[in-house]
Amino acid sequence: VSVDIEIVCVGNELLIGKVENTNAYWLVKHATALGVNVKRITVIEDTVKVIGDTICEVLSHKPQFIITTGGLGPTFDDKTLQGIAAGLGRKLEVNEVALQMVKEKTMEYLKTRGLPPEVELTPPRVKMATLPKGSVPVTNPVGSAPGVRVDLPKTVLFALPGVPLEMEAIFTLSIAPLLQAAVGDTVFCQKSLYLNGMFESKLAPLIDVVMVANQGVYIKSHPILAENKSHTEIHLTMRAKAIEKPAQKIQKAAEQLAILIKQNGGVVSE
Amino acid sequence: VSVDIEIVCVGNELLIGKVENTNAYWLVKHATALGVNVKRITVIEDTVKVIGDTICEVLSHKPQFIITTGGLGPTFDDKTLQGIAAGLGRKLEVNEVALQMVKEKTMEYLKTRGLPPEVELTPPRVKMATLPKGSVPVTNPVGSAPGVRVDLPKTVLFALPGVPLEMEAIFTLSIAPLLQAAVGDTVFCQKSLYLNGMFESKLAPLIDVVMVANQGVYIKSHPILAENKSHTEIHLTMRAKAIEKPAQKIQKAAEQLAILIKQNGGVVSE
Numbered sequence: 001v002s003v004d005i006e007i008v009c010v011g012n013e014l015l016i017g018k019v020e021n022t023n024a025y026w027l028v029k030h031a032t033a034l035g036v037n038v039k040r041i042t043v044i045e046d047t048v049k050v051i052g053d054t055i056c057e058v059l060s061h062k063p064q065f066i067i068t069t070g071g072l073g074p075t076f077d078d079k080t081l082q083g084i085a086a087g088l089g090r091k092l093e094v095n096e097v098a099l100q101m102v103k104e105k106t107m108e109y110l111k112t113r114g115l116p117p118e119v120e121l122t123p124p125r126v127k128m129a130t131l132p133k134g135s136v137p138v139t140n141p142v143g144s145a146p147g148v149r150v151d152l153p154k155t156v157l158f159a160l161p162g163v164p165l166e167m168e169a170i171f172t173l174s175i176a177p178l179l180q181a182a183v184g185d186t187v188f189c190q191k192s193l194y195l196n197g198m199f200e201s202k203l204a205p206l207i208d209v210v211m212v213a214n215q216g217v218y219i220k221s222h223p224i225l226a227e228n229k230s231h232t233e234i235h236l237t238m239r240a241k242a243i244e245k246p247a248q249k250i251q252k253a254a255e256q257l258a259i260l261i262k263q264n265g266g267v268v269s270e
Numbered sequence: 271v272s273v274d275i276e277i278v279c280v281g282n283e284l285l286i287g288k289v290e291n292t293n294a295y296w297l298v299k300h301a302t303a304l305g306v307n308v309k310r311i312t313v314i315e316d317t318v319k320v321i322g323d324t325i326c327e328v329l330s331h332k333p334q335f336i337i338t339t340g341g342l343g344p345t346f347d348d349k350t351l352q353g354i355a356a357g358l359g360r361k362l363e364v365n366e367v368a369l370q371m372v373k374e375k376t377m378e379y380l381k382t383r384g385l386p387p388e389v390e391l392t393p394p395r396v397k398m399a400t401l402p403k404g405s406v407p408v409t410n411p412v413g414s415a416p417g418v419r420v421d422l423p424k425t426v427l428f429a430l431p432g433v434p435l436e437m438e439a440i441f442t443l444s445i446a447p448l449l450q451a452a453v454g455d456t457v458f459c460q461k462s463l464y465l466n467g468m469f470e471s472k473l474a475p476l477i478d479v480v481m482v483a484n485q486g487v488y489i490k491s492h493p494i495l496a497e498n499k500s501h502t503e504i505h506l507t508m509r510a511k512a513i514e515k516p517a518q519k520i521q522k523a524a525e526q527l528a529i530l531i532k533q534n535g536g537v538v539s540e
Contacts, residue, residue, distance in 0.1 A: 012490060015308040016458070017299030018505060019492070021291065024313075029287030038285040039320075041313035043294075046490075050310075057327065074471040076478055077490050106469075124471035143493070144471075163493050188286070199376075201344035201394035201414075208346055220282060220316075220347050222289070223413070223433050235288060 002037040002239065003182045004063040008054055009043045010070040010080050011162055023069045023167055030171065034179045035186040035239060039063055046071060051083020055157075059087075062154055064182060067175070070162030072145040074124030080159055081148060085132035088150070098129035098137035098146045105144040138174050142166045147174065188239045189246040191254055195221075195232040198266035203232065206260045214253035216240055234268075272307040272509065273452045274333040278324055279313045280340040280350050281432055293339045293437055300441065304449045305456040305509060309333055316341060321353020325427075329357075332424055334452060337445070340432030342415040344394030350429055351418060355402040358420070368399035368407035368416045375414040408444050412436045417444065458509045459516040461524055465491075465502040468536035473502065476530045484523035486510055504538075 007027055013019040021043060028038045042058065044050050051071070058066055071080030085092045102125050107117040119125070128145045131137065138147035138158065143166040148159040158175055160167045195203065200223055207219045222233045236254055238246035261268045277297055283289040291313060298308045312328065314320050321341070328336055341350030355362045372395050377387040389395070398415045401407065408417035408428065413436040418429040428445055430437045465473065470493055477489045492503045506524055508516035531538045 012488070012507075013492065013505065015298055015311070016302040016460075016507065017295060018460075020295050021311075025287060025290050028285055032286040039315065041285070041291075041311075043311035043313075045309065073491075073493070074469075075474040075491050076481070077488075122471060124474040128471075190286075190288075199344075201392060201398075204345040204394040211346070218282070218347075221343075221345050222283065223343070235283065237282075237286065 003035070003065070003179065003186070004037050004039045004061075005031055005065040005067065005179070006039050006058045006061065006063045007041045008051075008058060008066060008068040009041065009162075010046060010051055010068060010083070011043075012045050012077070014043050014070075015045055023162065023164055026164065026168060027067060027069070027171065030176065031179065032188050034176060035183040035188050036065075036179050037239065046077045046079050048079050048082045048086050051080055052086035055084055055087030059152070059155060064155060065175075065179065066155055066157040067171075068157070068159045069167055072128065072148070072159060072161045074128055074145070078127070081131055084148075084150065084157070084159060088132060088152070090132040090134060092130050093133050094126060095129055095131045095135070095137055098131055098148075099126065101137055101139065101146045102126075102129050102144050105140065109144070138170055140166055140170055141173060142169045149174075185242045186239060187242050187246060188237070189250050190235065190237045191250050192236070192270070193234040193254055193258060194269045195234055195261060196267045196269075198232070198261065198264065200232055202264065203234075203261070203266070206257060206264065207234075209260065210253050210257045213256065214249060216244070216246070217249055217253040219253065219257070273305070273335070273449065273456070274307050274309045274331075275301055275335040275337065275449070276309050276328045276331060276333045277311045278321075278328060278336065278338040279311065279432075280316060280321055280338060280353070281313075282315050282347070284313050284340075285315055293432065293434055296434065296438060297337060297339070297441065300446065301449060302458055304446060305453040305458050306335075306449050307509065316347045316349050318349050318352045318356050321350055322356035325354055325357030329422070329425060334425060335445075335449065336425055336427040337441075338427070338429045339437055342398065342418070342429060342431045344398055344415070348397070351401055354418075354420065354427070354429060358402060358422070360402040360404060362400050363403050364396060365399055365401045365405070365407055368401055368418075369396065371407055371409065371416045372396075372399050372414050375410065379414070408440055410436055410440055411443060412439045419444075455512045456509060457512050457516060458507070459520050460505065460507045461520050462506070462540070463504040463524055463528060464539045465504055465531060466537040466539075468502070468531065468534065470502055472534065473504075473531070473536070476527060476534065477504075479530065480523050480527045483526065484519060486514070486516070487519055487523040489523065489527070 240246040510516040
């Protein structure tokens with residue numbers, strides 16, 4: 001019953017370490033909070049072939065949703081829509097609604113700067129409104145490149161701009177409500193415990209015991225090395241229908257694990 | 271002639287936004303600085319099937335190197351070596367050299383804490399030394415789980431721990447020299463210009479002109495929205511043999527672009 005999503009981030013800047021992939025981090029946090037299951041993040045370069053091949057690869061995993069970020073702008077290296085069109089075997093065509101969006105956003109921008117509202121539809125501007133056949137433009141409340149929605153047989157694909165403020169605005173306005181509806185009453189709950197004075201290798205069998213006794217609760221330990229002192233964060237998570245009371249189940253598992261740790265000589269805190 | 275690498279980050283914590291993927295960012299920066307071409311980053315969950323399938327998928331792209339991060343520890347959710355074994359169709363077996371490494375590191379750790387150097391080889395400790403058949407353990411100067419190297423027909427695969435200090439130490443000690451040797455005298459150069467007062471859509475055709483005139487120089491513009499003021503960073507990069515003088519070629523392209531921008535009414539700075 002889980003709603004799966006994959007994220008595809010397009011941009012050489014992410015593969016050369018020019019820019020940190022804050023978009024992926026923001027998206028997974030927000031999608032997870034809605035109860036969605038993020039299955040994969042793929043970061044790829046700006047070439048039509050790689051984008052197209054990756055879209056095909058990701059579609060073969062049959063996620064309910066795909067979100068791409070980056071590559072919707074007016075410059076030559078903005079190739080995401082060409083890549084999606086290639087991957088889906090669709091033609092690109094100028095979308096009149098998208099063209100109107102580009103025009104209006106550019107006029108707004110000129111107005112706020114006290115410039116005359118004359119918008120020439122130059123090839124780079126028309127490019128931002130040239131979408132894979134059958135797709136629908138999605139309002140971008142911040143920038144001039146619209147988001148793009150493509151409805152496929154088992155998957156809804158959204159292409160979002162790479163500028164964080166634009167990506168976040170479109171997600172919040174047009175995607176989050178859709179994910180929320182798909183997820184229904186599934187929620188994601190989490191809780192952390194902090195452990196000192198015990199090897200992770202000694203903790204491992206205790207986690208196994210608690211997970212067997214608390215089906216559905218996932219427990220993962222994260223060793224943290226800082227300032228030459230080591231400790232471990234134990235992170236308990238559960239994604240389930242609200243009626244299954246996941247927060248209570250996590251709490252119960254955490255209490256059981258804390259008791260086992262103390263019995264085995266460890267020090268645990270919340 | 272480019273040396274291609276793919277990065278695979280394993281860990282549910284990266285897909286739920288619990289932890290930012292600083293490992294990928296660190297790796298791409300360091301690999302790029304060495305002149306390596308990072309082709310893709312894939313972030314996946316902790317299941318043997320997904321890890322195995324992803325390794326097969328990535329191998330099909332034929333990169334010279336693959337680096338995985340995460341999932342080498344002693345707990346049940348550390349499944350990267352099982353996943354790699356499944357993907358490659360190899361058995362897992364206890365590696366005596368790795369077992370000795372785990373033992374020594376644990377003894378060192380106990381010593382620094384003034385504890386008796388008795389190391390019991392419990393199943394979670396043996397697990398860290400259970401590697402896909404035919405692989406070689408790689409010294410971890412920081413933690414107890416060794417890195418793992420698997421030599422495949424066209425690809426060398428390294429599995430590194432997810433703890434950043436451990437991952438960075440193994441990369442620096444054992445992988446960077448190998449990448450440097452593979453890359454030879456190829457270098458990566460970059461330079462930024464900052465643009466004000468011009469739409470990206472007006473900049474786009476100027477970039478096209480300069481890229482055609484300066485083969486090999488890649489120019490990408492990044493719109494930056496901050497505090498309700500917009501400007502654009504123009505990033506010029508080139509990966510080439512040192513003898514081709516990429517830094518000079520980038521400088522020449524930047525100068526040509528700056529002139530075109532000024533002629534078209536924009537304000538450009540370094």
